[in-house]
Every structure is written in C-alpha cells, then in structure tokens.
Amino acid sequence: xxxxxxxxxxxxxxxxxxxxxxxxxxxxxxxxxxxxxxxxxxxxxxxxxxxxxxxxxxxxxxxxxxxxxxxxxxxxxxxxxxxxxxxxxxxxxxxxxxxxxxxxxxxxxxxxxxxxxxxxxxxxxxxxxxxxxxxxxxxxxxxxxx
Numbered sequence: 001x002x003x004x005x006x007x008x009x010x011x012x013x014x015x016x017x018x019x020x021x022x023x024x025x026x027x028x029x030x031x032x033x034x035x036x037x038x039x040x041x042x043x044x045x046x047x048x049x050x051x052x053x054x055x056x057x058x059x060x061x062x063x064x065x066x067x068x069x070x071x072x073x074x075x076x077x078x079x080x081x082x083x084x085x086x087x088x089x090x091x092x093x094x095x096x097x098x099x100x101x102x103x104x105x106x107x108x109x110x111x112x113x114x115x116x117x118x119x120x121x122x123x124x125x126x127x128x129x130x131x132x133x134x135x136x137x138x139x140x141x142x143x144x145x146x
Contacts, residue, residue, distance in 0.1 A: 034124045036089055036114035039099050049087065049112055056139035057084040060121050062091050063101045068134045075136065076109045084138075086110070091133075092117035 034046035050056060059075065061068040072088065075081060088106065090098060092115050102113045122131060 034120075035118075037092075037117050038114060039102060044114065046087070046114075049114075050139075051085050054083055054085045057081055057086045058137040058139065059086065059088045060091070060116070060133070060135035060137070061088060062133045063093065063096055063098065065133055069105050071134055073105070073109075076106075076111065085112070087112045087114065089114045089116050089121060091121075092119055 035043050036046060038044055057075070059072050061072060063069075076086060086109070088111050090101075090113070098113070098115055106113060121127075121135070125137060127135070
C-alpha cells in the first residue's frame with residue numbers, strides 16, 4: 001500500500017515537471033515581459049521600442065556567424081521589408097565587442113540592435129528547444145501577434 005502511494009506521488013511530480021517544462025518552453029511568454037540589453041548595457045523591454053505604425057521584423061543571430069550576418073544584410077536590403085521596423089537581437093556572448101560588430105555590419109541600416117544576455121529568446125517566443133540561426137520572426141501589426 002505504501003509503495004503504491006509513493007509511486008503515485010512520484011508519477012504526479014514527474015507529470016507536473018514535464019507539463020511545466022513544455023508549457024514554459026513552447027507557449028512563450030507575454031511580450032510585455034521580454035527584456036534585452038542595448039549597446040549601452042541598459043535593460044530595455046522589447047515592447048517599449050516597438051513603434052506603433054510599422055510591422056516588425058525580429059532577427060535573432062549569433063554575432064560571430066558569418067552566414068548569419070550576410071543573410072541578415074540580404075534581408076535588410078530586401079525592399080519588401082523597407083517599411084518594417086527591424087530589431088536585431090544577438091545571442092549574449094561574454095567576451096564579444098557588440099558595438100564594433102554593430103558598426104562593422106549594421107551602421108548603414110535603420111535597425112535597433114539588442115543583446116540577449118540572459119539567452120531567453122527561444123523561451124520568450126515559445127520556440128522550444130531547437131535553435132536555428134538566424135531566426136526570423138515577423139510581427140503582424142493588424143493582429144498584434146507573431
């Protein structure tokens with residue numbers, strides 16, 4: 001009898017952990033909570049930098065990935081995104097000069113550059129455990145959703 005109770009409690013605990021992990025990693029969080037850092041190392045909420053008029057294009061990159069950088073530059077040069085607000089979010093690397101990277105690669109484009117120092121991008125957007133770089137997310141202005 002005691003063995004059945006212990007097994008039952010164990011099953012409940014394991015089920016709870018699995019459900020919370022799936023919910024946390026695949027459903028995403030409210031965009032109001034998304035926090036990243038700008039080039040001045042100031043924490044900013046993603047919602048605060050959204051303009052009210054344009055569609056949004058969010059690009060998540062690894063800064064030392066040359067194919068990511070060239071793909072992002074080709075997206076930025078594409079005329080169909082010319083009216084979009086472009087936000088580039090970089091994986092947070094501890095010993096990387098983000099300001100130099102921005103100046104060398106994106107200073108000629110009208111973009112907002114942020115750093116994901118806590119590496120929560122995939123969890124925030126509910127993209128699960130699979131990481132693909134660059135990741136491109138388009139925000140639907142009319143429906144107010146990604």
